Amino acid sequence: MxxxxxxxxxxxxxxxxxxxxxxxxxxxxxxxxxxxxxxxxxxxxxxxxxxxxxxxxxxxxxxxxxxxxxxxxxxxxxxxxxxxxxxxxxxxxxxxxxxxxxxxxxxxxxxxxxxxxxxxxxxxxxxxxxxxxxxxxxxxNETLLAQGHARNYADTVIGLNLTKLLTKIYKIDLGYNELSQALSMGRVQSPVLSYIIKSTSVRFRLDSKIENFEHETVRTFIHTDECDIEVEGVTIPQDVSEVELEGYEDEEFEQEQAVHLPNTDDAFWEIHLDPHITMEIMESLYLRGFITYPRTRSTSAPDYVLKELEDTLRQYDLLQSPNFTHSNVVSGTSEAGKLPLLPTPEGIKAYADGLLSKRDLVVFTWLLARVNKAFAPPLKIKRKYAIIKYNLQGNQFTEKIAWGEDIENPDDVVGGVLLSTLPEVQPGKYPIVRIKIKKKTADVTGGSKNEFYRLDDKDIVSWMSLEKLGTEATRQIYAPLLRERKYIDEANLPTQVGEVVSKLITKIGLDTTLTVEMESRIENVSSLSDLSGFTQWVNDVTTELINRVQNVDVSEIDVFKCPKGHKAQLVNRFWNGKQVLLLKCGVCNKLYPI
Ligand SMILES: [Zn+2]
CATH class of the missing domain: 3.40.50.140 (Rossmann fold)
Incomplete structure (x- = not known):
């Protein structure tokens, strides 16, 4: 068998x-x-x-x-x-x-x-x-399964009840269609919608504004006797008339520059694409065996995996310098033995053979660079000091002033490092002294101006991650979902329906606090026997939300308007081969798209 x-x-x-x-x-x-x-x-x-x-x-x-x-x-x-x-x-x-x-x-x-x-x-x-x-x-894994069931239960019960309620409140004419086609209000999508609407702003202004900035800048000064000069914590009194350079001293030290191994969140932050597109590409690379499973929180991997990765990268000459190795990897976190986001040996070979499309390469080359950063050795820094000597009231003083830094292993630098250069100092002459000073400037902004700000999908995912909304497996779906539901348009600007629904969401308090609490309760479900307690809690929350909605005075919430401003009704109709929500205006006697 x-x-x-x-x-x-x-x-x-x-x-x-x-x-x-x-x-x-x-x-x-x-x-x-x-x-x-x-x-x-x-x-x-x-x-x-x-x-x-x-x-x-x-x-x-x-x-x-x-x-x-x-x-x-x-x-x-x-x-x-x-x-x-x-x-x-x-x-x-x-x-x-x-x-x-x-x-x-x-x-x-x-x-x-x-x-x-x-x-x-x-x-x-x-x-x-x-x-x-x-x-x-x-x-x-019973824990993972129980959490999956918990999430399913919460989404189904809260989602269907609130969606049903919206349909009832706004008296949406459903025609003969399924409920799923009507306005929806889920436990995660609702706070996300409210956030998008809150963060999208358009402002027109006529006033000018002068802003003062204070910022630090580095200036080079010839030491004079006009005032005390402070250089890197060393004060040279103004009475000193002559400063002698005695010599230089070096101090060598190492500075860690390796970053942890990448996971899903890193891909979302660092790749300049909408996260759902990033996920689509990663999914497709994964399904061809070219990268590890793209939904992961892990940032550490077992040695044998990294060893194989290093060997393959070296074989195809894809390491920045010979000093790059998996033994430089800094420790990260591990999610139930899952691997971080990594190219597989098969993927590296496909890359070297030129088999990846341009779309694949956006993600894949990022991964290659990211792995290099994780394999990077520490920077070897040489800090240079000038030893200066001066006399004051018959006593001799010696001071050590930091002048600048050199990187001893420039080939290993993975990020942007500013190399300070050593100023030229003539022995016996007054040294040139680099000092930090505060500088004030004024900036005039404004005038007749249209200030406009909107979120892109990356902003939304990043906010969700900060608020601990959703998981790394799901965060990228919400912006596309809200677009599909016509709550926001393709540029992520709220639609009329989106704004109306958002007002109701705010009124009943379906906010991030509740969703985050639910997320943490799901995390705390560790066995199937925990589910009955969780579902009871979901039922209580749902009852509470429904009660709040029923207490909202519907006339307080905006009604829908046709493009000409008449009061309109939402209807569910078959339109261009699809089930869609439309606005029906009795005055215009017309159907309008949302
Ligand atoms: Zn009308």
Whole structure:
């Protein structure tokens, strides 16, 4: 009998088939020992019992099999029947656990129960990683699974209840369409929307403004007898008429410049792309086996992985200097044994062979540079001192003044380092003294001016990370989601609907505090038995939110307006082949896009 391997996506299943010498069949792969099949995301859906009614809140959480999954599940069931065991090989995160566990629950006919199926964990779709994982079959990580279920529950219950309520409040004409097409208000997307709207500003002004700046600058002075001069903490009294240079002294020291190994957040900050595009590219590189799994918090990796990485980089001459090595890597954090974001040996080879597209290269060359920075040796710095001597009231004083610094290993510099040069000093003459002085300047700004500020997706992801909203696996989806829902436009500017919904969100207090608390409660779910406490808390929160919305005076919240300013109604219609929300104006007798 064979083992059935369930992957998350088709390209991952194809990689497994390649590594296990399995042949393509109709919708799956087969070898003497294995069947391999891809789930293509969540096959089992979540909903609430009683969703058709208007008595809120509703808590009848349940799993169901959507029509769109039937064919796939039937295929998986057939393979399962002909297999001795099943192995979950979905992506290594909460979502991957739930996708895999739900399929096994379905196959064993126990959709209303949790299970802990056999699982393999791998950080890269490379032959080495996959074979290593197959030799190390584990039981699914209960904590990760329970957290996945917690998140699913919270999203379903809060999301569906609030969405339903919005539809009710704004009397949206749903036509014959599904509820999911109406206005939505999720636990993460709502605070994000409010933040975007708060941060987007357009201001027109006519006034001029003078601003005074105080900043430090370095000036070179000839030492005179007009005043005391302070140089790097050394005061030369004004009575001194002559300063003699006695000589120089060097001090050598090392300065760490290596950065930690990169993870998902680093990619989002440092690559100049919208984070969801960065994630798309990373995902595609990952699915071809060229980089490690792109959703990771880890910034440290085992020595054997780094050794192999270093050897491969050296083989293709991709290290900045011979002093760059994995033994320079500074310690980082590790997330459940996951690898950081790294190029794989296969990826480096593909890069060297010129097989990567320009789009791939945006991410891949960043990774190469980033790994170099992590492998960088310390800077060797030589600080130069001038020893000066002067007489004052018959006593002789000697002082040591720092003049500048030299980098002894310029080939190893990975960041921008400012090299100070040593000023020329003539023995016996007054030294030229570099001193720091405060300088005041005035800057005139303003006049007739249009000040405009908007967030790009990177700003949004970075704010979410600071606020601990969402996870590194999901942060990049919210800006595109809000655009798709027409709460913001393609330039991330709020739409009319977005502003109206945001006002309601603010009124009922669905803010970051609640979402962050939920995130931390999800983090604290450590076993499946913790779930009942968590779901009770979600139910209480939902009830509270619903009560607050019901107490809001709807007339206080803006109504929708047609482009001509008439009061309009939101309707859900079939438009250009798609289900969309439109504004219906009774005065104009017309439908308008949002
Ligand atoms: Zn109108």
């Amino acid at each position: 064979k083992t059935l391997i369930i992957c998350e996506k088709d390209p991952a299943a194809e990689k497994f088939a390649e590594f296990l010498n399995a042949d393509p069949r109709n919708g799956f792969w087969e070898s003497p020992d294995y069947y391999i099949v891809a789930a293509r995301g969540h096959l089992i859906g979540t909903t609430l019992k009683g969703l058709r009614g208007w008595n809120l809140p509703i808590f009848g959480f349940r799993w169901y099999v959507p029509k769109s999954s039937l064919e796939k599940l039937e295929l998986i069931r057939q393979l399962y029947t002909n297999s001795s065991n099943v192995l979950i090989a979905t992506d290594w995160d909460r979502e991957g656990e739930v996708i895999g566990e739900r399929i096994v629950a379905y196959l064993t006919g126990k959709l209303n129960k949790y299970c802990l199926p056999d699982r393999i964990y791998f950080s890269a779709l490379t032959k080495t990683e996959v074979l290593r994982a197959l030799n190390n079959v584990m039981c699914m």
